[in-house]
Amino acid sequence: MFSRICIAIVVVACLFVLPDQSMAAAGSGGHSPIGAEGVSEDPSEIKTDLAIHTVIVFLLLFAILARFAWGPISSGLEKREEGIRQNIADAESARVKAEQLLADHEKKLAEVQGEVQEIIAEARRDAEQTKNDIITQAQTEAETTQKRAIDEIERARDHALKELFDTMSNNVLHATEHVLGRTLDDGDQNRLIDEALAQLPDVSRN
């Protein structure tokens, strides 16, 4: 594309240059050229009306641009720059705020963690306590029950023994009375009972 444009430019330039041959040929005449007679070839001449025109055009251009372009552009650019600065400042403050929040939350989280630990420890302590209580209570109850059972057993045994002794002493009495044919006095009875008791196997102690 670019090379084509270049070639096109060269061709067009050549076309426009071609007619200049006739101009060069015509220029060899001795007459002063038409339209350029007495024209200074010095590029440093100052044309006053062009200078005044330049000043007027420039000042007008400046006035128009200052009114309709530079003012709005300046303020627009400044506004945009201010906006960008503001955005950066906002972002910075938001970042700081976020960091603050994060720190707060981390702190809070740590606190909560501690609290949780505390609670768990307390719960564990409570549970331990409760367990111990339950165990103690159970043991106490068990002991009580056992003791009561033993008491009852002992009471029943005593009762049984007493009944047994009563029955046996009566029987011994009857038997003795029958054998002796007489009535035993209290002294005999007691002696007999003692003898019988001594003969009994020692059951109560097992």
Added chain:
Amino acid sequence: MASPVLHIKDGYFFEVPKALWRADYDSMQEVPEFLREAHPEATLEQFNKAMDGKVLIPQPFGTLKNLHDKESGFCISKFMILELLAATLLVLIFTKIARKVQSGERPKGRFWNMFEAVLVFVRDEMAKPAIGDHDYKRFVPLLWTVFFFILTCNLFGLIPWMGSPTGTFGVTIALAAIMLCVSIGSGIWKFGPIGFWGNFIPHMDLPWYLFPLKMVIVPMIFVIEVIGVLIKHGVLGVRLLANMVAGHLVLLGIMGMISGAATAATSIWATTTFIAVIASTLFSIFELGVAFLQAYVFTFLAALFIGSSVHKH
């Protein structure tokens, strides 16, 4: 044949290829009067031949002496029209940019970005360092105008059939004079008339017995400083002109080889033409850079001069 230098001079006509514009004068009455007066002996055919490719600008306010000089009144020249064209273009472009910038949107597209980048460059890289953070904002609009006006005028020199108004002293000296007025005016506005001119008086700590010497040296330095300011601004105009004229002269020289070889054999002429067209294309690219560079240099130096006049030495 007219001197080739006249091609880069201001004139009262636009020069276009002869094929595009034929001067078809049917009778001597149709030939412009100033031409007939200058060449009473010339024939109609000669006038037609000479005026081929020259589009005369109508002159309602004055009369011409020849194609490059006026006789009386106010004559509209090619560069005046080009300056107006440049000004109109700038107004159209920058009012459009202003509307876009004011919309508050982000810059989009080549057109907007290109001009805004240059505007910001002139403001931040030229006005700010040259004038200083404190005062630069006041002068940015002027520098924007100067930069774009000169740039447009420079670039017009690279558009076929146009020309660069910045290649004449009338334009560059006028611009330099405006910058001189701004520079002095802003100094006076900042320090007051006495304070401003007082800045040119050097401070010298000489022993008391050298007081007579001081009385001689101080006015001398004052005069030198003032002349220095004038010269600096004058050179501003000369530099711009010299760069533009030099570039166009080189282009003219390269293209002139073609008409120089016109009477030679066809093969020689064709070779010359080919080389000259390539060379002038390349040199035009270089000139494109010069157009930007000189607009930059003029604006930056003008900003420096303003900066030095609004600061104490």
